[in-house]
Amino acid sequence: MTSTAESTRREAYVRRMTDSTNGAFDVATAYLGLRLGLYRSLADDGPATPAELAGRTGLNERLVREWLEQQAATEVLEATRDGPTWRFALPDEHAAVLLDPEALDGMGGTILAQVASVAIAPRLLEVFRTGDGIPFAGYDTDMIEGQGASTRPVYATELATWFAAIPDISARLASEAGRVLDIGCGMGWSSVTMARIFPNARVDGVDLDTASIEAARANAEGEGVADRVTFEVRDASTLAGAGYDVALMFEMLHDLSHPVEALQSARAALAPGGAVLVADEITSDEFSGPADEADRRHYGWSVLHCLPASMTDRDSAATGTVIRPATVRAYAERAGFSWVEILPVESAAFRLYLLRP
Numbered sequence: 001m002t003s004t005a006e007s008t009r010r011e012a013y014v015r016r017m018t019d020s021t022n023g024a025f026d027v028a029t030a031y032l033g034l035r036l037g038l039y040r041s042l043a044d045d046g047p048a049t050p051a052e053l054a055g056r057t058g059l060n061e062r063l064v065r066e067w068l069e070q071q072a073a074t075e076v077l078e079a080t081r082d083g084p085t086w087r088f089a090l091p092d093e094h095a096a097v098l099l100d101p102e103a104l105d106g107m108g109g110t111i112l113a114q115v116a117s118v119a120i121a122p123r124l125l126e127v128f129r130t131g132d133g134i135p136f137a138g139y140d141t142d143m144i145e146g147q148g149a150s151t152r153p154v155y156a157t158e159l160a161t162w163f164a165a166i167p168d169i170s171a172r173l174a175s176e177a178g179r180v181l182d183i184g185c186g187m188g189w190s191s192v193t194m195a196r197i198f199p200n201a202r203v204d205g206v207d208l209d210t211a212s213i214e215a216a217r218a219n220a221e222g223e224g225v226a227d228r229v230t231f232e233v234r235d236a237s238t239l240a241g242a243g244y245d246v247a248l249m250f251e252m253l254h255d256l257s258h259p260v261e262a263l264q265s266a267r268a269a270l271a272p273g274g275a276v277l278v279a280d281e282i283t284s285d286e287f288s289g290p291a292d293e294a295d296r297r298h299y300g301w302s303v304l305h306c307l308p309a310s311m312t313d314r315d316s317a318a319t320g321t322v323i324r325p326a327t328v329r330a331y332a333e334r335a336g337f338s339w340v341e342i343l344p345v346e347s348a349a350f351r352l353y354l355l356r357p
Contacts, residue, residue, distance in 0.1 A: 027114055030076070033071070034108055037057050038057060050064050078091060098111075102152065109148065112149065115142055116146060133313075148187030154349045162352055166275070166343070173201045173245055178198055179244045180194050180203040180244065181236070181266070183249050185248075187215045187219055188220055191220070196223075203228060204229075204231075205229065205232070206236055208233065208235065236265040236269060243270070244271060245275075247274070247277070253323065253328065254319045255309060257310050257316040257317065258316070260317070263276065263335035263355070266355075278353040280328065280350060280351060281298050281351065282347070283322050328353050339356035340355055
């Protein structure tokens with residue numbers, strides 16, 4: 001016989017998984033709305049019937065109608081009768097969350113990255129058997145664009161505050177000789193933001209992903225800072241003695257196969273008195289069973305993306321997204337840093353570590 005407690009526990013798990021599957025449909029259909037321009041059309045051109053929206057976007061009317069009804073049924077869109085048909089509208093508040101590239105609470109980038117992560121799940125079956133990873137490039141453009149879109153508003157909103165907590169480095173960057181190295185720059189939004197905060201500084205972004213560097217160059221041009229920001233497909237280990245005032249390593253240390261070696265390269269690229277600023281996930285200090293919402297989310301990203309992507313080398317450190325403060329300290333000490341400080345700043349996404357040789 002099944003006890004009452006067992007029955008209650010089972011029912012609770014069924015409810016949780018039911019909610020989760022509904023949430024997965026929310027993410028997948030939002031992805032369609034973003035990639036097909038449906039949300040953008042509703043935001044820019046106003047409410048529409050299925051026929052009108054299909055005409056605006058060049059899509060199949062029957063599929064558009066089903067998408068619209070699903071979005072209204074799940075209360076993403078508002079639906080009102082327009083004679084014999086329905087007209088659908090995207091509320092301004094929802095439009096901001098989905099479409100505003102600088103909204104700190106924006107979800108557009110997260111949606112793209114999550115779809116990229118879930119789409120790779122069938123390939124992970126073999127990865128779990130062999131231990132061979134999946135290269136970052138294997139997650140395609142949705143992951144590249146999703147990560148860039150997710151972190152862009154954090155940098156735009158918070159970077160100035162982070163550097164206000166490092167007055168000596170900020171003073172160096174304010175001079176005409178100030179130099180910034182952005183390691184693992186991705187689509188370049190951290191580099192672009194640094195150029196805005198420190199208009200006298202030169203910023204060099206490096207990354208091993210060609211598609212990311214191409215996007216970063218386009219973003220720098222579009223934001224009008226390409227005269228002071230350069231991007232290159234390059235390993236930071238080739239920059240020893242380059243003399244940078246600060247090296248940035250933002251949301252990437254946990255992704256690396258060889259984090260200690262990367263930190264050593266960052267240290268070697270510094271000028272005397274320079275520092276490395278690491279931004280990585282806000283996690284609990286240790287694993288203790290049931291976790292808070294943030295660690296649950298980090299574990300999801302880790303299983304589907306960050307850990308497999310870091311295991312393409314057989315001797316990988318295999319850190320994973322749930323990178324603890326003690327792990328960062330251990331890596332920094334092994335890389336030769338004598339000072340590791342967690343900066344006393346509030347961030348919506350990251351814990352900030354200042355490393356000095």
